[in-house]
Amino acid sequence: MSINFQVDSTRDATSYSRTAATDTGKQGDGTFAASLESATSALFASAEEERDFAANLTKRLQAAGIDTSKPIALTTDSTGAVIAKDGTTDKDKIDAVFAADPVLANExxxxxxxxxxxxxxxxxxxxxxxxxxxxxxxxxxxxxxxYQGPFRAVEAAGNELTLSDGTLTSRAVEVAQAAVSTMSAAQGLPAGLVAQVERSNQDSLMDAVGGGKD
Known part of the structure; x- marks a missing residue:
């Protein structure tokens, strides 16, 4: 996955909301809003969808004879196929579950x-x-x-989810939270020390992500 950010410092959330509201109003019949909601629903999962997916995945794996009480680390390979990370117990069985069900893999x-x-x-x-x-x-x-280190580390961890006792956690979210926490803790320190702390944090994040790759 590759996501590029471009920052326009002249626009803030207020100006965006105002522009979006104006554009929507031009449609008159709500067609734009409905189309946007439909597109968002197709691309991104709601909290309820994520919970349902975790529950369904747990059942599917259990039905295949896989112990889901222990953490199961998942990712995607170079082709986009969903697989268990190397070293995961029952990796072959887990890979087979996803390979046999494209819908599950898409979810x-x-x-x-x-x-x-x-x-x-x-x-x-x-x-x-x-x-x-x-x-x-x-x-x-x-x-x-x-900030480029944390952005890159989050992107590198983007396809990694862990299933444990029916709950999914995201490696990307963990990386992001750790980066922001460390950078916030560095505020108020001398500039040189802040840079050193942030650089060390970025290196650690990248090493952690890189070390977990297949």
Missing amino acids: YRKVASTETLRALGTVYQPYARDYQAAGNDAARASVWQR
């Missing part, structure tokens, strides 16, 4: 994409705040240098 990818977007949003919020607060191009470039 997995939908949930993973949704969680990745949520993770990117977690990092994007403080990034946008710092970017807009920067007073010049050099300062904005510095902000991007600080």
